[in-house]
Amino acid sequence: xxxxxxxxxxxxxADGQVRQMDLAIEGSIITQIGTVSNTAERVIDCHNKxxxxxxxxxxxHAAMTxxxxxxxxxxxxxxxxxxxxxxxxxxxxDDVYWGTQLAIAEMLKSGTTCFADMYFxxxxxxxxxxxxxIRAVLARGMAGVAPTANQALAESENFYKEWHNAxxxxxxxxxxxxxxxxxxxxxLKKVTALAEKLGAQIHIHLSETLQEVSDCNKQYGKxxxxxxxEIGLLDYGVLAAHCVHVSQEDIAIxxxxxxxxxxxxxxxxxxxxxxxxxxxxxNAGLCVGLxxxxxxxxxxxxxxxxxxxxxxxxxxxxxxxxxxxxxxAVQMATAQGANALSLGSSIGKLEPTYKADITIFxxxxxxxxxxxxxxxxxxxxxxxxxxxxxxxxxxxxLENRQLTTxxxxxxxxxxxxxxxRLVNPV
Amino acid sequence: xxxxxxxxxxxxxADGQVRQMDLAIEGSIITQIGTVSNTAERVIDCHNKxxxxxxxxxxxHAAMTxxxxxxxxxxxxxxxxxxxxxxxxxxxxDDVYWGTQLAIAEMLKSGTTCFADMYFxxxxxxxxxxxxxIRAVLARGMAGVAPTANQALAESENFYKEWHNAxxxxxxxxxxxxxxxxxxxxxLKKVTALAEKLGAQIHIHLSETLQEVSDCNKQYGKxxxxxxxEIGLLDYGVLAAHCVHVSQEDIAIxxxxxxxxxxxxxxxxxxxxxxxxxxxxxNAGLCVGLxxxxxxxxxxxxxxxxxxxxxxxxxxxxxxxxxxxxxxAVQMATAQGANALSLGSSIGKLEPTYKADITIFxxxxxxxxxxxxxxxxxxxxxxxxxxxxxxxxxxxxLENRQLTTxxxxxxxxxxxxxxxRLVNPV
Numbered sequence: 001x002x003x004x005x006x007x008x009x010x011x012x013x014a015d016g017q018v019r020q021m022d023l024a025i026e027g028s029i030i031t032q033i034g035t036v037s038n039t040a041e042r043v044i045d046c047h048n049k050x051x052x053x054x055x056x057x058x059x060x061h062a063a064m065t066x067x068x069x070x071x072x073x074x075x076x077x078x079x080x081x082x083x084x085x086x087x088x089x090x091x092x093x094d095d096v097y098w099g100t101q102l103a104i105a106e107m108l109k110s111g112t113t114c115f116a117d118m119y120f121x122x123x124x125x126x127x128x129x130x131x132x133x134i135r136a137v138l139a140r141g142m143a144g145v146a147p148t149a150n151q152a153l154a155e156s157e158n159f160y161k162e163w164h165n166a167x168x169x170x171x172x173x174x175x176x177x178x179x180x181x182x183x184x185x186x187x188l189k190k191v192t193a194l195a196e197k198l199g200a201q202i203h204i205h206l207s208e209t210l211q212e213v214s215d216c217n218k219q220y221g222k223x224x225x226x227x228x229x230e231i232g233l234l235d236y237g238v239l240a241a242h243c244v245h246v247s248q249e250d251i252a253i254x255x256x257x258x259x260x261x262x263x264x265x266x267x268x269x270x271x272x273x274x275x276x277x278x279x280x281x282x283n284a285g286l287c288v289g290l291x292x293x294x295x296x297x298x299x300x301x302x303x304x305x306x307x308x309x310x311x312x313x314x315x316x317x318x319x320x321x322x323x324x325x326x327x328x329a330v331q332m333a334t335a336q337g338a339n340a341l342s343l344g345s346s347i348g349k350l351e352p353t354y355k356a357d358i359t360i361f362x363x364x365x366x367x368x369x370x371x372x373x374x375x376x377x378x379x380x381x382x383x384x385x386x387x388x389x390x391x392x393x394x395x396x397x398l399e400n401r402q403l404t405t406x407x408x409x410x411x412x413x414x415x416x417x418x419x420x421r422l423v424n425p426v
Numbered sequence: 427x428x429x430x431x432x433x434x435x436x437x438x439x440a441d442g443q444v445r446q447m448d449l450a451i452e453g454s455i456i457t458q459i460g461t462v463s464n465t466a467e468r469v470i471d472c473h474n475k476x477x478x479x480x481x482x483x484x485x486x487h488a489a490m491t492x493x494x495x496x497x498x499x500x501x502x503x504x505x506x507x508x509x510x511x512x513x514x515x516x517x518x519x520d521d522v523y524w525g526t527q528l529a530i531a532e533m534l535k536s537g538t539t540c541f542a543d544m545y546f547x548x549x550x551x552x553x554x555x556x557x558x559x560i561r562a563v564l565a566r567g568m569a570g571v572a573p574t575a576n577q578a579l580a581e582s583e584n585f586y587k588e589w590h591n592a593x594x595x596x597x598x599x600x601x602x603x604x605x606x607x608x609x610x611x612x613x614l615k616k617v618t619a620l621a622e623k624l625g626a627q628i629h630i631h632l633s634e635t636l637q638e639v640s641d642c643n644k645q646y647g648k649x650x651x652x653x654x655x656e657i658g659l660l661d662y663g664v665l666a667a668h669c670v671h672v673s674q675e676d677i678a679i680x681x682x683x684x685x686x687x688x689x690x691x692x693x694x695x696x697x698x699x700x701x702x703x704x705x706x707x708x709n710a711g712l713c714v715g716l717x718x719x720x721x722x723x724x725x726x727x728x729x730x731x732x733x734x735x736x737x738x739x740x741x742x743x744x745x746x747x748x749x750x751x752x753x754x755a756v757q758m759a760t761a762q763g764a765n766a767l768s769l770g771s772s773i774g775k776l777e778p779t780y781k782a783d784i785t786i787f788x789x790x791x792x793x794x795x796x797x798x799x800x801x802x803x804x805x806x807x808x809x810x811x812x813x814x815x816x817x818x819x820x821x822x823x824l825e826n827r828q829l830t831t832x833x834x835x836x837x838x839x840x841x842x843x844x845x846x847r848l849v850n851p852v
Contacts, residue, residue: 068795069802073751106792210745269738270806272747299806300793312695313742319636321698325499366532367726369494369838370845376495380696380725385811412795419796 002026002040003394009046009360010374012053014335014349016327018374023051025356028168028394032352048364049388050374052330053348054113054357055303056337059203059241059262059291061119061141062128063091063099065106066419067296076209076271083423084296090422096121100128102415103301105406108134110302110384111359113392116239116262116291116341118176118203120152122159130167133397133405135357137239137341138163139176139203144187153190160198170393172343174239179205180224181212188231201237201342204228207250208242209273225250225259234259239340241291242267243281244274251277251284260287260340263332265309267293275317278310279324289340290333302384307333311379326379355393362388428452428466429820435472435786436800438479440761440775442753444800449477451782454594454820458778474790475814476800478756479774480539480783481729482763485629485667485688485717487545487567488554489517489525491532492845493722502635502697510722516848522547526554528841529727531832534560536728536810537785539818542665542688542717542767544602544629546578548585556593559823559831561783563665563767564589565602565629570613579616586624596819598769600665605631606650607638614657627663627768630654633676634668635699651676651685660685665766667717668693669707670700677703677710686713686766689758691735693719701743704736705750715766716759728810733759737805752805781819788814 004025010018011033022036032038071083091099096119107115114135117125122140129136140159142152156175164173175198177183177191195202207213207224216224225246228234234257241262246254254261263278281288290306292298311329315321324332338348347357363371367381390398397404430451436444437459448462458464497509517525522545533541540561543551548566555562566585568578582601590599601624603609603617621628633639633650642650651672654660660683667688672680680687689704707714716732718724737755741747764774773783789797793807816824823830 065792066796068793068798068807069800070796070798072799072802072806073748075747079747102792102795109792266738269742270747272741272745272749274745275742295807299802302793302809312692313739315698316695316701316739319698319700321501321505321696322499323698364838366491366528366535366834366838367494367728369528370492370496370842372494372496372845372849373498374495376498376725380498381494381721383728383809383811385809408792412790412792416796419798423798 002031002038003042005036005038005040005043006046006051006360007043009049009051011051011350012330012375014351016331018050023350025391025394028355030350030352030354030356033350044389046360050361050363050378051350052359052361052378053334053350054359054390054392055111055333056289056341056348057107057112057115057291057301057303058239058289058337058340059264059293060103060115060117060301061294062103062115062117062125063096063119064294064296065102065301066095066099066415066422068299070296070423072299087422090425091121093121093124095418095422097124097128098411098414098418100125101132101406101411103295104128104132104134105403105408105411106301108390108398108403109387109401110304111361111387111390112301112303113357113359113390114341114343114347116203126163126166126171129171131405133392133395135170135347135392137172137174139174141176141178142183142191143178144183149187153194157194157198160200168393174201174203176203179208179212180216180227185227185231188233192232192236195236201239202233203239204241206240206243207245210245213245223247223250225253229253229257237342242273242276244268244276246277248280251281251286254286255284260289262291262340263288263310264291264293264306265313266306267297269309269313271297275313279314279318282328287336287339288332289337303333304382304384308379326375329379330375356391357393358391359387360389361386428457428464429468431462431464431466431469432472432477432786433469435475435477437477437776438756438801440777442757444476449776451817451820454781456776456778456780456782459776470815472786476787476789476804477776478785478787478804479760479776480785480816480818481537481759482715482767482774483533483538483541483718483727483729484665484715484763484766485690485719486529486541486543486727487720488529488541488543488551489522489545490720490722491528491727492521492525492841492848494725496722496849498725513848516851517547519547519550521844521848523550523554524837524840524844526551527558527832527837529721530554530558530560531829531834531837532727534816534824534829535813535827536730537787537813537816538727538729539783539785539816540767540769540773542629552589552592552597555597557831559818559821561596561773561818563598563600565600567602567604568609568617569604570609575613579620583620583624586626594819600627600629602629605638606642606653611653611657614659618658618662621662627665628659629665630667632666632669633671636671639671649673649676651679655679655683663768668699668702670694670702672703674706677707677712680712681710686715688717688766689714689736690717690719690732691739692732693723695735695739697723701739705740705744708754713762713765714758715763729759730808730810734805752801755805756801782817783819784817785813786815787812
């Protein structure tokens, strides 16, 4: 007998087509798609629902939800120096646990089943992931210029050893050197040595702002991407966040080294970082997933917004109404996102043998009508708040819009208290 | 005794500040804001809710909801000629009625209390507005190059006489010459003569695409804005949709003639029209409201998305993180929108003597926490689907997310049947 049967939904199949069919789950795995006649412990009626692979958020700093709405509409360095960094100084391990739970609650409620995080107090993040049931790829952020530089390397190694492949494989670990402008070459060489030793991949911010690229060119005579190649960092499997200001030469290097990109259109817009050349990256055959970045610079963790922005921003930026069509944007938010996190053989598609990481949208709302094309409705009309049910690793974590593993009322009280304390320390 | 008392909500006051207070309504009017001790027929507990003036959608083609998701990711003229125009040929008066009801249902559920529409079969649109209880500024679209050019003028005059200030003043009428490229100067002079005769204002598309501006310059030796000035069209109170490709000289003309702008960032992005110089318009002191445009080019009618896009698109386009801050974007979606429709003395603000057109957001969701700043949460984190209650002209049209004047189930059935028939005529 099956554990779970999703009956009669509109299923986004691995070939990109949407078909009305059933989907069967045993344990953590999708076992059948089509007409399923087996009995099941639990049957969910999915008529007038759209069933897609859960969104994969390829870049965030989950606990920064605590700073949501604290400071906006400021110049970047002013914002970081007078607001975000001082507030982060006040963070405790407990704050990071609760801020991460808030992020997970928000992500599950808007259809995200897996996220890539870079922050600190990472064992607390792993604990929140393990408890909540979501999937995550975690990295301890490391800044070579900080007094904690060596401690961060040691913590990263311990964190990898303790948590890589933990929680039924839901948690994997990467190394998280923050960025070239916070990690000098000597430090990055220590990071690559650690990557070599552990067999770990790397999550890093690259070429986010014009200033960063210009400074890097002045200091090292080459772009951040070219500098990373020279250091050897690109040889260990790299997830590169942002890549806004990359040249054709940079893209060629990235292609050669199979660098995967986390594109964060919402953050890039709000922080005025610029528009990444995503159509060029896709044309070059790069893997590009989507990310929300942290909630201080977005200000939400709603992947459907990123999907829509990816489909719309590049159209207006290039004055090309066929740049990044709906189907491509949906792939970026799901299968390509899974590839970006090196999880493409187990999540990101609805196919037998894949993990049952699934998001179900309720289509019974005015903005989902008429129903000429489900993927167009998802991309250009739907809301993250239309998410009805979310399944991760075969377990229902959101059911009829209610979280099953998180006490939401207590969570919201906790984070409000903590958020206010962080920006007004006694 | 008051009709309605909103108790203890976070109220966006006319000075732009959010304060916890009560708001009292008698008949269609806001009568008190502050601490209200009167008894009321009906009290709504608004703790942990954000109360704002209802969104004003300054430009749409409501019944085009019927074409939502029918055709996307196409070149503009290909899209119009092979998809939209042929499908519009099949529209009946009944279709327009139902398509408009769908738009109204969607707008109410996402917090819009007033919209400016330009389409045809307009008496059906007025009927849908009157029945649903929403507020609207309606214009019969007129194309001077069409065989129906003179009929459209006659219909516009009759429509104005029959419906201007109807439905307790909820409906006002403008004249709707479509655009300079579909209305030659001689025809526009007939429109201005009719505006003069009726005392009617004008709703028109201006300078939406580069092609339009370039063609106008070739044909007439001046920009669409300058051509409209020469014709005298700008002397009658003009709501100009788009204004994407306007020069500093155009902006000076618009300022001189007090042209009000309907900025449609979502449509401009999806159709790759370009980025309107909104910060320049605002610096020049122009009135700029926000609009969704029709659902075929957006593809939803969610004003909160437009508000967010307005706050984010201009930041990235100008690489300026302080372009259009949250408070300005909220004003554009409310008070400035009301001004754009010439309704600024009666709607768009929460103040005694103003009409009770009110949208109430439920803040009890993870993406609304922590609550450092309500306007930032609204602008950068909230969803149109967080709208809990909507009041228009003192009447509750959405209550706990349920429409009170529209049978939603029947509506969705109707529009799906009609939408499919329109694109697959027998």
